[in-house]
Amino acid sequence: MTGQLTYNIPGIYSFICPPDVTSVSVVCVGGGGQGATSMGVDSNGGGGGGLGYKNNITVIPGNTYKVVVGDAGSKNFWGDGVDGGDSYFKDISIVAGLGGKGGATYGIPGVGGTYFGDGGGNGGNGGAANSLQGGGGGAGGYSGNGGDGLSSASGSSGAGSGGAGGGGYKAGGGGVGLLGEGSSGASASSGTIGNAGSGGDDGKVPTKNFSYTNNSGVATTFSTSFPPKGGAYGGGGCSAPTYGAGGHGAVRIIWGDGRAFPSTNTGDVGICTTTLNSFDLDNPPQQDLFIRVRDGNAYLNPILKWNFELCYPEVDIYNSDNLDTSKYRIFSRESRPSLSVYEKNQTLEYRDSENITSLTLNQEVLPIDCPLNTYVKGVTSGASGFVRRNEGDAYGDVLKLSDTTGSFWNNEQIEFSRPNNSKYSTRTTVTRTITKIDISSTNNNDIEILIDDNGTRQSLDQPSNPIFGDYWTADVMSDSEKTFLQEHTKAKWNVGLGTILTSWTFDEKSCAYMAPLNTPPEGNSVGIVTNKALYNLNTDVFVGVGTTSISNNIIENRWDEAAYQADNTKGWVTD
Numbered sequence: 001m002t003g004q005l006t007y008n009i010p011g012i013y014s015f016i017c018p019p020d021v022t023s024v025s026v027v028c029v030g031g032g033g034q035g036a037t038s039m040g041v042d043s044n045g046g047g048g049g050g051l052g053y054k055n056n057i058t059v060i061p062g063n064t065y066k067v068v069v070g071d072a073g074s075k076n077f078w079g080d081g082v083d084g085g086d087s088y089f090k091d092i093s094i095v096a097g098l099g100g101k102g103g104a105t106y107g108i109p110g111v112g113g114t115y116f117g118d119g120g121g122n123g124g125n126g127g128a129a130n131s132l133q134g135g136g137g138g139a140g141g142y143s144g145n146g147g148d149g150l151s152s153a154s155g156s157s158g159a160g161s162g163g164a165g166g167g168g169y170k171a172g173g174g175g176v177g178l179l180g181e182g183s184s185g186a187s188a189s190s191g192t193i194g195n196a197g198s199g200g201d202d203g204k205v206p207t208k209n210f211s212y213t214n215n216s217g218v219a220t221t222f223s224t225s226f227p228p229k230g231g232a233y234g235g236g237g238c239s240a241p242t243y244g245a246g247g248h249g250a251v252r253i254i255w256g257d258g259r260a261f262p263s264t265n266t267g268d269v270g271i272c273t274t275t276l277n278s279f280d281l282d283n284p285p286q287q288d289l290f291i292r293v294r295d296g297n298a299y300l301n302p303i304l305k306w307n308f309e310l311c312y313p314e315v316d317i318y319n320s321d322n323l324d325t326s327k328y329r330i331f332s333r334e335s336r337p338s339l340s341v342y343e344k345n346q347t348l349e350y351r352d353s354e355n356i357t358s359l360t361l362n363q364e365v366l367p368i369d370c371p372l373n374t375y376v377k378g379v380t381s382g383a384s385g386f387v388r389r390n391e392g393d394a395y396g397d398v399l400k401l402s403d404t405t406g407s408f409w410n411n412e413q414i415e416f417s418r419p420n421n422s423k424y425s426t427r428t429t430v431t432r433t434i435t436k437i438d439i440s441s442t443n444n445n446d447i448e449i450l451i452d453d454n455g456t457r458q459s460l461d462q463p464s465n466p467i468f469g470d471y472w473t474a475d476v477m478s479d480s481e482k483t484f485l486q487e488h489t490k491a492k493w494n495v496g497l498g499t500i501l502t503s504w505t506f507d508e509k510s511c512a513y514m515a516p517l518n519t520p521p522e523g524n525s526v527g528i529v530t531n532k533a534l535y536n537l538n539t540d541v542f543v544g545v546g547t548t549s550i551s552n553n554i555i556e557n558r559w560d561e562a563a564y565q566a567d568n569t570k571g572w573v574t575d
Contacts, residue, residue: 032246
């Protein structure tokens with residue numbers, strides 16, 4: 001049997017060895033490190049991910065093997081860059097591409113990731129910031145290292161030596177492909193994205209185009225750019241005023257006679273040629289996944305649909321009514337939520353994601369008091385659940401819970417405790433009182449709601465086909481870390497917009513400066529000069545002209561400080 005399988009979405013997976021397959025060859029690319037974030041000088045680029053391959057790995061048909069795909073370094077909005085994640089098959093010491101290190105602010109550039117296996121290459125180092133902003137390192141290659149990022153505003157970055165080229169000044173490093181060895185990535189000049197090696201992706205400068213008619217009735221197109229990123233797979237991120245993310249990692253497994261890395265019959269042949277193209281990590285593409293279950297809990301890791309079908313042909317996955325949910329469940333891959341202002345260190349676990357319990361409370365809940373995956377317990381009923389935050393949802397006075405056990409009561413108090421990846425660990429307890437309970441299902445199955453004789457208690461029947469899904473957790477910053485972030489924010493403001501917007505005051509809960517008047521519903525970005533087309537990003541509707549001195553954000557409203565100083569009831573304008 002000949003075939004291959006590619007894993008190119010960061011996460012942990014289970015590879016079930018297909019029938020009659022006793023040997024596989026594997027290539028792994030680590031995630032690229034994030035460039036340091038700074039509005040000033042000496043912010044260094046992130047290192048590229050390493051690439052490692054190994055041939056003739058012994059496997060047993062039907063056995064399950066761990067696959068880990070390293071995430072891109074991308075989670076810090078300020079300060080030192082985050083390291084890219086490691087990618088490996090079975091065990092990191094067998095075959096792996098290690099993640100590149102994040103670049104440091106006022107420190108050293110990110111070092112490229114190394115590798116394990118029969119061969120491969122280290123990722124290139126991030127560019128050193130000599131009072132500037134360094135480029136990202138290129139991903140490692142099949143027979144040599146990725147190129148180093150550029151450290152100055154002139155010259156050229158390092159070329160790949162079997163791997164991808166480094167990024168130019170203020171640009172992400174190139175990524176490397178998974179189909180075997182190809183050409184090396186060339187060097188890049190200042191401000192130019194790193195060139196890919198072996199069929200990977202160049203460094204990226206994401207853009208979005210908007211078509212509109214201006215105030216003079218002339219139809220045109222406005223384009224905006226977002227922070228540059230390292231290319232897939234494994235490109236290091238550049239340093240940037242906001243943040244330069246690295247490229248995510250990947251793992252590819254091939255099998256069949258006469259196939260071996262770096263370049264012997266390594267293309268897609270036989271069964272399964274599934275490879276997802278480059279994508280935005282905050283909005284991952286959907287892919288059909290399943291997971292095995294034991295005693296009501298997820299067992300091992302998600303399995304790609306084709307791999308599941310090949311190894312469990314007796315299971316009818318197309319007829320959900322016949323799917324034995326005590327053994328197998330549909331798995332839903334969830335987007336990684338944005339960190340709230342005082343959160344850090346996101347982690348991932350798998351939980352039953354079918355039932356959602358919405359609790360209306362007597363007082364609003366803030367993410368700082370109740371972060372994602374906080375353990376919630378009813379004081380009277382003993383019912384419990386975990387906080388679920390859908391992207392874009394505001395907590396307010398409604399709290400959504402998943403993985404709920406027991407039945408909450410109206411008018412009872414609930415307690416929040418920080419899980420730290422365990423529902424039994426606690427922190428300062430916060431309480432609220434329930435005023436209303438609603439129960440729903442993520443797959444729109446009808447759920448029977450039961451109310452007891454006094455009309456206050458609610459429970460639910462389990463849906464017939466519950467699913468498992470990703471659940472993200474995050475740690476809360478320490479008091480000293482919160483203080484450091486606040487002081488950093490104040491320092492940037494006082495040498496930037498704060499010199500103009502003197503009426504704005506610092507809000508500790510959001511760690512941001514706020515206008516003295518409520519923000520119009522269209523948005524809260526700040527513009528100073530009226531010379532650029534503006535859009536409402538939620539509707540793609542042109543709303544006027546203006547500009548902003550905050551990063552590259554597109555704004556919907558403009559604050560007129562002079563108008564506020566003349567009349568304290570005025571301030572927000574739409575051009």
